[in-house]
Amino acid sequence: xxxxxxxxxxVAMTCSGCxxxxxxxFDSDPEAAKVYCGGNYFGTTPFYMHAxxxxxxxxxxxxxxxxxxxxxxxxxxxxxxxTPRYVKVRGDDIIVIHAQRxxxxxxxxxxxxxxxxxxQLNIQQxxxxxxxxxxxxxxxxxTTNCSQDLLGNVNCTSW
Numbered sequence: 001x002x003x004x005x006x007x008x009x010x011v012a013m014t015c016s017g018c019x020x021x022x023x024x025x026f027d028s029d030p031e032a033a034k035v036y037c038g039g040n041y042f043g044t045t046p047f048y049m050h051a052x053x054x055x056x057x058x059x060x061x062x063x064x065x066x067x068x069x070x071x072x073x074x075x076x077x078x079x080x081x082x083t084p085r086y087v088k089v090r091g092d093d094i095i096v097i098h099a100q101r102x103x104x105x106x107x108x109x110x111x112x113x114x115x116x117x118x119x120q121l122n123i124q125q126x127x128x129x130x131x132x133x134x135x136x137x138x139x140x141x142x143t144t145n146c147s148q149d150l151l152g153n154v155n156c157t158s159w
Contacts, residue, residue, distance in 0.1 A: 025095070028073055029101060032114045060089055065086065066085065070084065145158075
């Protein structure tokens, strides 16, 4: 029985990094740009999404992914750029798609200020999420099992 448990644990540990998705990170400099791909709104930078590996692998040549059509990136000031068509695929299955705001478009400072506010809001939201997880953990019912050994010592385990 112990061999079966150890084998199951070894298989679980081997496959713990297995994933059938690529993780994409869309980011921009400055942050808070809206991303449209094929005319569809995808999100405001920075954001993550994932896609099926089997679909994506068909478009990888060497260590680069052909995204097909670049996405449009639009900052609050109206400055626009496009994501690159070819992006590097790293070994950790994260594909970073980055857009740089054109420096010659007016209101660069405004876009940086909005990007900074966006980053601060994201940090605040992460802090709220952590606090909520901690509260949920505290509210979750815990179980404690105690047993007494032959010498009279009491051993308790909680979860």
